[in-house]
Amino acid sequence: MKLYWGKMSPFARKVTVTAHETGTIERIELIPTSVDMAKANPEVQRDNPLSKVPTLVLDDGSALYDSRTICEYLASLDPTSSLFPSGPERWDALRRQSLGDGIMDTLILWRQERLKPDERKTIAWMDTFADKIAAALVLLDREARRIAELPFDIGHAAIGSALGYLDVRFEDLDWRASAPHLAQWHASFEARPSAVATHPFNLP
Numbered sequence: 001m002k003l004y005w006g007k008m009s010p011f012a013r014k015v016t017v018t019a020h021e022t023g024t025i026e027r028i029e030l031i032p033t034s035v036d037m038a039k040a041n042p043e044v045q046r047d048n049p050l051s052k053v054p055t056l057v058l059d060d061g062s063a064l065y066d067s068r069t070i071c072e073y074l075a076s077l078d079p080t081s082s083l084f085p086s087g088p089e090r091w092d093a094l095r096r097q098s099l100g101d102g103i104m105d106t107l108i109l110w111r112q113e114r115l116k117p118d119e120r121k122t123i124a125w126m127d128t129f130a131d132k133i134a135a136a137l138v139l140l141d142r143e144a145r146r147i148a149e150l151p152f153d154i155g156h157a158a159i160g161s162a163l164g165y166l167d168v169r170f171e172d173l174d175w176r177a178s179a180p181h182l183a184q185w186h187a188s189f190e191a192r193p194s195a196v197a198t199h200p201f202n203l204p
């Protein structure tokens, strides 16, 4: 299998964390790929019309996207995986995955806005992005002790990757100051072998 991937992409990190957790990483060739919202990448677009990373190309040439679908596929290759629990726990894990993914989506849009020259920034959007991230951190800090007690699942992979992206692209936010319990859980996430192997600062 080959994975269009970028080391700074939090969605790609969620997928590679999942690949390590499911023991499928050795079966995946990582293809470092640049994507730009302003211009589709023709190589990726051959396999994914939306030209996004992550995109997984299977050995039969068919492609899977987006990160949720890829993670579920990788988990299906590991019969021992509990990344996608069954029963009532499933919905909580999927909700936490959606929250992590939503944080990533919001941060990516926010970063695009922050990179614009001041006269082109839309202040109302920036304020709303900041408000949504603050609200997500409040919720996650409240849930952090319970999250820490659960077996590692796809929600942990998504939230851990989203917070890792906050660390590398929004260093100025100091999110730990407002979310100390979450910060404690995140330290345990970043210490996992799957997280160490996929942290952008540990990659060439």
Ligand SMILES: N[C@@H](CCC(=O)N[C@@H](CS)C(=O)NCC(=O)O)C(=O)O
Binding pocket: 008, 009, 010, 011, 012, 035, 036, 037, 038, 050, 051, 052, 053, 054, 066, 067, 068, 101, 108
């Ligand atoms: N919902 C998608 C989001 C993926 C995504 O937004 N990837 C970004 C990089 S982090 C991207 O490819 N951006 C290029 C673009 O939007 O054209 C997923 O879960 O995989």
